[in-house]
Amino acid sequence: MIEARGLTKRFGDKVAVDDLSFVVEPGVVTGFLGPNGAGKSTTMRMILGLDHPTRGQALVNGHPYARAKAPMREVGALLDAKDVHGGRTAHAHLKSLAQSNGLPGKRVEEVLDLVGMREVADKRIKGFSLGMSQRLGIAAAMLGDPQILMFDEPVNGLDPEGILWIRRFMQREAANGRTVFVSSHLMSEMALTAEHLIVIGRGKLLADTSVTDFIAQNSAGGVRVRTPQVEELRDAFDRAGIKVTDVDKYLQVEGMSTDEVGDLAAANHITIHELFAQRSSLEEAFMEMTRDSVEYHAQMGDEPALDPAAMVGGTK
Amino acid sequence: MGNVIRSEWTKIWSVRSTPWTLLILVIATAGISVLISWGETTHLDSPGAPARSAIDVTYDSLAGLSLGQLAIAVLGVLVVTTEYSTGGIKATLTAVPNRLRVLAAKGIVFAIVATVVGMITSFVTFYVTMPFWSHQHLAAHIGDPGVLRAIIGAGLYILASGMFGFALGAVIRHTAGAITAAVALLLVVPPLMNLLPGTWGKDIYKVFTSNAGSMIATTMPQSDHLSPWPGYIAMTIWWVVPLILGAYLIQRRDA
Numbered sequence: 001m002i003e004a005r006g007l008t009k010r011f012g013d014k015v016a017v018d019d020l021s022f023v024v025e026p027g028v029v030t031g032f033l034g035p036n037g038a039g040k041s042t043t044m045r046m047i048l049g050l051d052h053p054t055r056g057q058a059l060v061n062g063h064p065y066a067r068a069k070a071p072m073r074e075v076g077a078l079l080d081a082k083d084v085h086g087g088r089t090a091h092a093h094l095k096s097l098a099q100s101n102g103l104p105g106k107r108v109e110e111v112l113d114l115v116g117m118r119e120v121a122d123k124r125i126k127g128f129s130l131g132m133s134q135r136l137g138i139a140a141a142m143l144g145d146p147q148i149l150m151f152d153e154p155v156n157g158l159d160p161e162g163i164l165w166i167r168r169f170m171q172r173e174a175a176n177g178r179t180v181f182v183s184s185h186l187m188s189e190m191a192l193t194a195e196h197l198i199v200i201g202r203g204k205l206l207a208d209t210s211v212t213d214f215i216a217q218n219s220a221g222g223v224r225v226r227t228p229q230v231e232e233l234r235d236a237f238d239r240a241g242i243k244v245t246d247v248d249k250y251l252q253v254e255g256m257s258t259d260e261v262g263d264l265a266a267a268n269h270i271t272i273h274e275l276f277a278q279r280s281s282l283e284e285a286f287m288e289m290t291r292d293s294v295e296y297h298a299q300m301g302d303e304p305a306l307d308p309a310a311m312v313g314g315t316k
Numbered sequence: 317m318g319n320v321i322r323s324e325w326t327k328i329w330s331v332r333s334t335p336w337t338l339l340i341l342v343i344a345t346a347g348i349s350v351l352i353s354w355g356e357t358t359h360l361d362s363p364g365a366p367a368r369s370a371i372d373v374t375y376d377s378l379a380g381l382s383l384g385q386l387a388i389a390v391l392g393v394l395v396v397t398t399e400y401s402t403g404g405i406k407a408t409l410t411a412v413p414n415r416l417r418v419l420a421a422k423g424i425v426f427a428i429v430a431t432v433v434g435m436i437t438s439f440v441t442f443y444v445t446m447p448f449w450s451h452q453h454l455a456a457h458i459g460d461p462g463v464l465r466a467i468i469g470a471g472l473y474i475l476a477s478g479m480f481g482f483a484l485g486a487v488i489r490h491t492a493g494a495i496t497a498a499v500a501l502l503l504v505v506p507p508l509m510n511l512l513p514g515t516w517g518k519d520i521y522k523v524f525t526s527n528a529g530s531m532i533a534t535t536m537p538q539s540d541h542l543s544p545w546p547g548y549i550a551m552t553i554w555w556v557v558p559l560i561l562g563a564y565l566i567q568r569r570d571a
Contacts, residue, residue, distance in 0.1 A: 049413045050406055050571040066413040077410050083403030085331060092330035100323035100411045140407060 006056030016042045018203035024181045029174045031194030032183035039203035040183040072101040072144030078137035079152045086126025111139040131162040148179040167193045187286035201290040218285030224250040226274035236268040320421035341387035346441045348380030353445040372536040373456045374466045377445035385477035389498040392481030397491040415566045434474025462535035469532030479555040486562025523550045
């Protein structure tokens with residue numbers, strides 16, 4: 001279990017993490033979602049004791065991580081896969097980490113097998129692709145067979161195969177009863193991976209909810225209808241007490257299904273050219289929620305955002 | 317603690333820069349010493365050369381130390397700063413959140429390596445340079461007064477120079493900055509201290525890093541310098557103080 005209590009981090013004038021409180025439970029993948037610069041990495045660094053909180057505290061299994069007696073048996077973390085000395089071999093890197101916690105040498109071979117890297121164990125890390133580095137980072141995290149796994153943007157920059165591998169890995173380990181806490185700036189990725197969501201923006205907690213509830217609450221519904229008889233249809237909605245708004249060449253209807261709109265038009269002998277349910281995507285819901293808390297806005301006017309899944313890339 | 321020391325031992329020997337730097341240290345120190353001994357013994361009878369009896373043969377035969385001290389200081393810097401430049405410090409401190417323990421283990425492992433290499437370097441250097449001196453019937457012998465202390469002292473001086481680099485690395489955390497500081501403070505600034513006026517200027521010159529530390533490798537009193545052990549103690553203070561500062565900072569700063 002991971003717990004944040006009023007966690008706050010200031011860098012000079014800038015508040016990176018602002019009074020954040022949440023609990024991450026075992027048995028499910030918990031997604032830590034927020035736009036770039038929302039404070040996800042800083043929060044994770046504070047959980048691991050790498051950064052000192054300005055206020056509040058982060059607890060791992062009920063105590064600050066720095067007081068862990070066998071740190072690697074409690075938490076396995078992967079913050080940035082490229083944070084390794086490229087001059088070492090994968091085997092030497094893992095061996096030094098295992099030794100630091102008095103873990104048996106055979107764990108090195110076991111985790112190398114776990115991530116399928118036995119063949120490259122004696123290669124120097126600087127020649128590794130990002131995907132291989134991610135696997136090495138996961139191998140390092142698994143050395144102590146820890147109860148808690150924490151990954152910062154693990155699918156960033158990976159090819160689809162790598163993304164699928166990590167997603168399945170996290171789901172399997174959560175199903176095995178581990179606490180899995182994974183950050184991402186992509187709602188679409190979290191919708192596929194996580195069961196629970198902690199959403200932050202500008203360091204503040206925006207939501208702490210199950211993915212199912214998040215989808216139910218944030219997928220704005222509504223129906224759009226296009227007709228050559230706009231005024232007649234508007235009057236018909238007025239009489240039915242339904243509020244409509246103009247969106248481009250459509251009327252946007254709230255509180256009615258497509259069936260009901262069709263029936264209402266038929267009853268009033270109004271021609272309909274187009275009628276469809278409007279469902280904003282999860283990604284749009286996420287962006288809507290964090291709109292005020294995004295660090296840097298791109299100037300996109302009223303254009304719908306590009307499919308963020310197509311923008312998988314570095315956040316560092 | 318034993319676990320962390322084993323881990324740091326694996327780390328220091330699993331990067332190529334360690335054996336390379338150490339090899340360069342031994343070869344450069346011995347090589348420069350040979351050149352200096354050769355040159356000095358060739359010009360013994362030329363006008364302006366010091367009297368034979370005034371030559372500290374042991375000290376002069378170890379003259380390559382001025383280069384060796386830099387090689388070990390650079391390695392001392394790298395042992396700490398590469399953790400930061402590569403980002404490996406995050407994995408290190410996540411595995412061992414007790415930061416003092418990490419710094420202590422790193423320091424102990426590096427000190428062992430520096431001492432062993434320092435001793436090898438000084439003894440090798442002494443024995444490869446002596447043929448030049450014995451040719452002139454000036455050779456120092458290990459049983460002569462102060463000679464064994466000077467040779468072992470040269471090894472200890474390598475240790476102190478290395479720890480100086482290590483401590484600067486812990487405080488500065490950036491490779492280029494720490495190496496620049498180490499080279500400046502060990503090699504460039506010490507002779508310049510001679511330009512300071514008055515007795516306080518002489519006092520500062522005497523206690524300044526290599527001016528003080530290298531005296532451990534002498535067998536004769538040197539004018540305007542400290543005697544061997546007081547000099548070595550001054551050199552030790554030069555690395556202990558920044559190391560204490562580094563130990564304080566590593567706990568206080570964000571990793």
